[in-house]
Amino acid sequence: MKCKKTLYTLGLFHDSLVVKITGMLEEAYAVCLTCDGWTNINTTSFYAITAHFIDYTTKLNSILLECSEFPQKHTAENISSWILGVTKKFKLDFKTVAVVTDNAPNIKAAIKTLGLPHLSCFAHSLNLVVQRSINESIKSAVDKVKYIAQFFKQSSHAMAKLREMQANLSTKPLKLKQDVPTRWNSTYEMLDRIMKNREPVISVLALLNPKNLLGDSDWKVIEESISILNFFLKSLRKFPQNRKFPCQKHVFWPREWQEKIQSSIPATTVGPVAPEVRPVSASSIWEDFDAAVNQFTAAQDPKANATIQVDKYLDEPIIDRRMDPLVWWHERKTIFPDLFLLMQKRLCIPATSVPCERLFSKAGNICTQKRSCLTSSKISKILFLNHNFV
Numbered sequence: 001m002k003c004k005k006t007l008y009t010l011g012l013f014h015d016s017l018v019v020k021i022t023g024m025l026e027e028a029y030a031v032c033l034t035c036d037g038w039t040n041i042n043t044t045s046f047y048a049i050t051a052h053f054i055d056y057t058t059k060l061n062s063i064l065l066e067c068s069e070f071p072q073k074h075t076a077e078n079i080s081s082w083i084l085g086v087t088k089k090f091k092l093d094f095k096t097v098a099v100v101t102d103n104a105p106n107i108k109a110a111i112k113t114l115g116l117p118h119l120s121c122f123a124h125s126l127n128l129v130v131q132r133s134i135n136e137s138i139k140s141a142v143d144k145v146k147y148i149a150q151f152f153k154q155s156s157h158a159m160a161k162l163r164e165m166q167a168n169l170s171t172k173p174l175k176l177k178q179d180v181p182t183r184w185n186s187t188y189e190m191l192d193r194i195m196k197n198r199e200p201v202i203s204v205l206a207l208l209n210p211k212n213l214l215g216d217s218d219w220k221v222i223e224e225s226i227s228i229l230n231f232f233l234k235s236l237r238k239f240p241q242n243r244k245f246p247c248q249k250h251v252f253w254p255r256e257w258q259e260k261i262q263s264s265i266p267a268t269t270v271g272p273v274a275p276e277v278r279p280v281s282a283s284s285i286w287e288d289f290d291a292a293v294n295q296f297t298a299a300q301d302p303k304a305n306a307t308i309q310v311d312k313y314l315d316e317p318i319i320d321r322r323m324d325p326l327v328w329w330h331e332r333k334t335i336f337p338d339l340f341l342l343m344q345k346r347l348c349i350p351a352t353s354v355p356c357e358r359l360f361s362k363a364g365n366i367c368t369q370k371r372s373c374l375t376s377s378k379i380s381k382i383l384f385l386n387h388n389f390v
Contacts, residue, residue, distance in 0.1 A: 014381040017388055021063055025090050028053040030345040033065075033092075033099045035083060035107065036356035037074065040367040044376055045070045047079070048383075049086050050355045054344045058330035062355055064387035065090055067363070069376035076109035084114060097345045100353050103128065121353040130184040130232055141221045142179075142187060144214055145194050148201065149176040151209060158208055165200040172196070188229040191222050309336050362386060 025031065031053045038046045048067035054060055066086045072078040087093055098117045101107045102124040111118040134142060152158045153176070166173050177193045179186040194201060198219065205213050214222075313336055319328050325347065333340040363383055367374065374382075 010378070010381055010385070013385055013389075017385060021065075021388060022090055024055075024061070024063070025051065025053070025092060025095075028055065028061075028095060029341060030054075030097045030348055031092055031095045032097055032349045033083075033087075034350060034353040034355050035099060035101050036353050036360070037070065037107075038356075038360040038363060040363065040379070041369065042367070042372055045074070046360075046363070046376070046379075047082060048356050048359050049083060050359070051090070051092070052350055052355070053348045054326065056333075058326045058333065060326060060348070064359060064384055066380075067359060067383045068380045074106055076106050076113055079107055079110035080113040083110060098349050100350055102353060119349065121351075123352040123354065126232060127182075127184055130229065134184060134187060138221055138225050141214075141218045141225070142191070144218060145190060145222065146179060148194065148205065148214070149178045149190060152176050153178065155208075158204060161204045161208065162197070162200055165203050166197070169199055169203075171200060176201070184229070185233055188226065188233055191229070192226050195219075195222055195226060306338055309338055312336070313339055359383060359387060 031051050033049055033051055035047065035049045038048065040046065046067055047070040049065045051063045051065050052061065066089075070078075070082065072082075083099075087096060096116055098119050099111045099114075100119045100121055101111065102121050108118055152162060159175075162176075163173055174193060174197055176197065177186070177190045179190040202213065316332075319325065329336075329340060329343050329347075363379065366382055366386075367379060
């Protein structure tokens with residue numbers, strides 16, 4: 001920030017954008033939220049919440065609602081109060097269909113307190129599964145590889161010998177990688193990198209550190225582990241990066257949709273709304289015609305109309321999995337008006353809470369050592385504008 005005038009303008013832009021986004025959310029039929037916490041370099045705690053919805057033009061929108069300082073204890077009660085305040089601010093009380101978060105007990109309890117459906121972040125759940133499998137099955141081999149990577153990182157002489165050996169064996173000059181305990185994909189990258197450097201590493205360790213050689217059984221475990229972990233890595237990367245398929249599942253079962261429609265018909269949220277008929281003067285020559293139309297409209301069965309839509313939907317050919325389902329629905333929203341509403345409730349749900357993670361990555365680039373004097377309020381406004389300004 002260059003001057004006080006810039007900071008003043010920042011506040012004006014922020015306020016006007018809040019009004020614009022509130023209007024957009026009022027027109028949304030259904031909204032899904034993601035929520036997560038973060039701590040900056042000044043050990044100031046922040047909580048962020050993003051909203052995701054599909055508008056009538058079948059465009060998937062992702063909006064940052066709030067990223068503000070959270071000085072209270074991170075209890076379920078405090079988190080639920082904060083989320084409730086944000087949803088009331090943007091009038092989302094009755095539009096929220098789900099909240100996607102990680103598996104932290106406090107935030108799960110907060111969502112439960114609010115009475116909202118909770119969905120676990122796919123990436124976080126997958127990370128927990130793989131981490132547990134690694135600790136229970138290949139921890140010994142992983143620890144050995146970790147020690148070797150650390151050995152080369154701490155010894156410039158060993159690194160020089162490794163580069164020399166790579167040149168002699170005509171292999172790529174790749175450095176060894178160290179894993180991060182909270183990210184299993186870094187364990188995969190560490191194992192994959194040492195496997196690519198197998199011959200140079202064995203040769204250098206035989207000269208400098210013969211007590212820490214990997215045995216044939218260890219190399220076999222590493223090779224097989226790379227093959228298995230690669231499958232999970234591809235699955236993980238598929239979800240957060242592909243924004244065309246936002247929902248938890250890529251395959252939807254039409255019969256489940258049919259049951260959902262039939263069970264929701266009494267609530268009138270899925271069944272068609274009876275059109276409003278304008279009153280007609282008794283002296284109008286169209287009185288008999290209008291009466292006949294009114295009688296025909298009143299005799300229509302919402303359940304029958306919903307069933308017809310489902311039958312037509314089931315007769316549609318299955319689209320290719322690489323196609324964008326939102327494009328398909330945009331072309332058929334007038335053919336399946338009730339199913340279109342149900343689609344807006346389901347396809348707005350992201351598979352992960354990555355939107356919040358991306359936001360915190362941006363925040364880390366803003367809250368640097370050179371800009372550590374920025375107040376929490378200014379950080380919140382900068383992030384809000386950066387994420388939402390179009």
